[in-house]
Amino acid sequence: MHETKSDVYNGLPADMLQSSRSVMGNYGTRGLCMQRGEGVYLYDVQGRRYLDFTAGIAVCVLGHAHPQITATLVEQAGTLIHCSNLYENTQQNRLATRLAELSGLDKAFFCNSGTEANEAAIKLARRYAYLKGQQNRTKIVSLPRAFHGRTLGSLSITPKAAYQEGYQPLLPGCDWASTLTETLEHIDKDTAACFVEVVQGEGGVHSLEVDFLRAIENRCHEAGALLVVDEVQTGVGRTGSFFAFERVGLHPDVVTMAKGLANGVPVGAVLARQEVADAFTPGSHGSTFGGNPLAMAVANTVVDIVAQPTFLEHVREVGDYLSTKLQSLGDEVSGIGLMQGMTVPDAKSFVAKAAEHGVLLTAVGNTRVRFVPPLIVQSQHVDELAQILAQ
Template identity: 55%
Template sequence: MKTALFELADQVLFQNYGKRDLALVRGEGVYLYDDQGKRYLDFTAGIAVCNLGHAHPGVTDVIERQARQLLHVSNLFLIEGQVALAEKLTQLAQRGGEAYRAMFVNTGTEANEGALKLARRYQYVNGHAEKTRVVALPNSFHGRTMGSLSVTSNPKYREGMTPLVPGFEVAETYEQAVEMLDDRTAACIVEVVQGEAGVRPVDEDLLRRLAARAKELGALLIVDEVQTGVGRTGRFFGYEHFGLSPDIITMAKGLGNGIPVGAILAKQKVADAFTPGLHGSTFGGNPFAMAVANYVVEVVRDPGFLERVRQVGEALRTVLEAHFERVTGLGLMWGFDVEDAASWRKRAAERGLLVTVCGPKRIRLVPPLILEEAHVQEFEAIVTQMSRA
């Protein structure tokens, strides 16, 4: 039974998210609780955000401590937490390759927007003002601001939003993406696992050919790690599975465990194109967000933590393949087919399991990375009940 809260929501909120049938008020670990006190096994993690789960004691302590100390000063001043986090992330990105630099923003779409600007600016300052094209893959999702939307393939997100950014193009096929790269291309932007498209890893050979072709032409390779980064695939960065060396990396989601924070990492020669005043963010990298992100990265980058993600991910994959068709993914990021995804999600919630829909027949699972085998067994018990109902 819906409460007055839902009725009031219909009167005062934009309806761009549609009708929502749950109000969640409390969390603990991998569980969420609604306003009626019902408990749910959370396989959404706020859409791949709460990698350390809900009400994590360490995260809570950092939030409380930093809130008493300093929240925001702006980027007019040097922020110690930015330096610490940049050192961690650039070391993780480098791993024997070229040095990276970092700048901090608030969201994934903002990180991608900044990366697209940076790619064009890099070409400009290096004497290639004609290199303005950006090529994206089919089934891509990079955000909803005008630049990131222009490299997002789903037509429903673009309806009524045109004209989009000139020169930003989405290939119709994966092979066509390679063919589209030319001497006017500033960059190619990719997700190594396409989350919104159904959690589908992109073919490794194709990614390598894209990277090689971009390098040959002097175009940059942007890897969107907004959903795959911070341990989601069992490696700190998803591109590590594919042997890539991105020129620009974008991050957000799991970086702050629910506190808005994003990052743009770029090889030093690329980062240098953003000279003073060329790009900025009022809230980006504030002391509060940096304190939380530093803690999250410190936990997730531990090799033992990442190994555990891979182990539990394999246990989940085994269960999924026993029950569903077309199971795809990596680590703790999986998709599978059902007859009717919207109906399946609703029936799962009725039995205490939260999942997301990423297509008419496609379910996405992105649980907290602290998931254990016992929770996988609990998940299997619920889907078994559903299959028998």
């Protein structure tokens, strides 16, 4: 049952409190209700303005109510929203080609979220091994502090006890070490794939060492396992290159994406090199909504804007500025581009205080605060953030 104290709900209207009791409690108590957005700002139902350094949890890369996104949505909604994967889809084909060019991989499969993309990548890795006659190669290795999603497969490679509690038995064959270096020993002849994030977002915004990531890649090659880079949070320009793996020089076999790809319209994608992609033969996997014309049209608009070199340069510049500002204000600042984290004594109360002062942030764990603004954020917004945090 939700709390109904007016201080918790910041004076939200009684009918809203009443109706919120019909929503399941997995998100806990939510004290604010947003009504509209504009650029890097959100406005709540009482008209209060917030500087948004959450971007819907690293989703709204172009901010809120971006005119080109709105125009694309309106145009595509008036043309064709959905027709299923029974038919060719020009928007889907265009996006697949573009993502292949940008990633250096060959083919795309589209779904509707990050967890679905990782779920599909787990299936793809196992099926690839199976079709090669390597039926024992079923193990999926992930890293300590990893986060790959909430469906049973993705949850099984997300080694966080609190998220897994009560859902056992999980997917068999999922394996992780307790330390990063020990991970290398877990990748062996029975490993179908190892999943990595270049910056572990939900794990506390920790950038992994380039040497470590390269060692994982080498170990995967030696063992004949696939390297899957989860770019659900880091992809679509977040770190200042279209994909974070470019910044650290990795060569993944498979990449998963979601979040920023359609600026808030649900979408997910799996990219793979030809030989691996070919394991998804007709009927072997699917999604009713996945890759529908509406999501694909918006994603094409997002990619057209974000993949421009000047846009990515902007992300790197403002990202460096944000990182420098945060370092002057707090401890253990880590991240790449516009994906930064900072250590504070109590993340939950820090985030609540920031919201009271008009800045939206997210807590990741008990002591880490995450900064993932829309990528259109400007240095003056960083100054505004810094001024408030300094208080």
